[in-house]
Amino acid sequence: MIQRIFLPGLAAGALLFAGCAAQNAAPAPGFQQIVSEAGGKVFPAVVYIQVVTGNLKSGRAQNDVVSGSGVLITPDGELLSNWHVVDKAQSIRCLLNDGRAFTAKVVGLDKDLDLSLLKLDLPEGTPPLPYAAIDYEDRLTEGDFVMAMGAPWGLNRSVSIGIVSCASRYLPEGTYSLWYQTDASISPGNSGGPLVNTDGKVVGINTLGMLMGGTVGFSIPAPTIRDALPRLREYGKVNWAWLGFQLQPLRDFNRDIYFDFPDGVIVSGTEPGSPARKAGFLPNDRIVAIDGKPVTVGTNEEMPGFRRMLGLLPFGKPVAFTVVREGETVVIDAAPVAKGEVEGEEVSCPRWGFTAKAINRFDTPNLHYYRNSGVYIYGVSDFGNAAQAELRPNDILVSIDGEPVNTPAELETLYRKAMERLDTNPKATFAVLRNGRMIQRVMDFSNDYEKE
Known part of the structure; x- marks a missing residue:
């Protein structure tokens, strides 16, 4: 049963999703008042965000x-949202x-958590803002x-209600965090908005919503935000530590x-090349303690x-791992390093x-498996010169006209040189690695499809 409840003081309705066992039960006394008061504490702090982005995927x-x-x-205009929103x-x-x-600027971003911290550009003398x-x-x-x-769906000032379906949902996308799963409606555009309890906190x-025979939504839990927020403020990112482990639970x-x-x-x-490998960790090692503190991942x-x-460990400081290896207990020291960027630099080559x-x-x-550094084709215009030359997304650029391509800067240099000889020699030979196979493609870029 779907019952629509209109909350006093709120512009949008809330959906109450009742379970099968409670379909015929009357609402608890005062429930609507509890929901209304809780929502009223947070609703004034909810923000609709519109973003102009630069997109190279096409x-x-x-x-x-x-x-x-x-x-x-x-009260001075800090707000939380998702990484993918901004x-x-x-x-x-x-x-x-x-x-x-107001306009806003990015204070901190973390792709792994899909979390962003923004700050409104407030004129001097702006009174304190409502906050949650x-x-x-x-x-x-x-x-x-x-x-x-x-x-x-871009309909601001909206609220929906449901229950926590699972308080510790594991999804492979959640490298560092579990998720709250809820049947409160989370649709496109809800991303970055708050999940609120009946205490008004x-x-x-909210991050992800799916329609799977009903509404299934997922939210980043507040304890995860607690660990990330100070780092977003200080560094502009969480600054994860990295050891290079591939891990398996006991069950x-x-x-x-x-x-x-x-x-x-x-x-x-x-x-390969990770602190864990350099320290001598082997497959089937069982880590039972870190700096003397017992650990279990069942x-x-x-x-x-x-x-x-592990990701919040300090960089460069050796950590003592107690390991059981073939029945023997050993201690292995390994020093985490900065994880670094989790996404590669982008380059646009419009004529190509x-x-x-x-x-x-x-x-x-999947591409790092073939080459641990380099440049790959990210997007191909449907009717551009690359498409005519049968170049494809995820082709790894090895060389152009015999000149190696190891960095985005080298690609930009080769592209600039090609544009300088456009009138005399509008052709280039691309050597690319595709699914582990080396192939060559010749491109004629005399046509400017961008203008057609």
């Missing part, structure tokens, strides 16, 4: 306008609940009522893998928390009809 540089949501968390933003405009509009309190305690349980606020940031139902150990986490492998649901703990990006072990692990 094979040429173009501007797109996207929208999302956010929530003010300080990624590659060229301009950001924010509409407050009271109708005022965050409940950083991990107290949500299945069945708790929550509200999802934001601007679904933010307990998560994995989906893979039908079960280790008969009471504690620890299994090392299934290490990345299931996939416990893995993001363990990775987050493609865009390119630097290979990155985190963003493109």
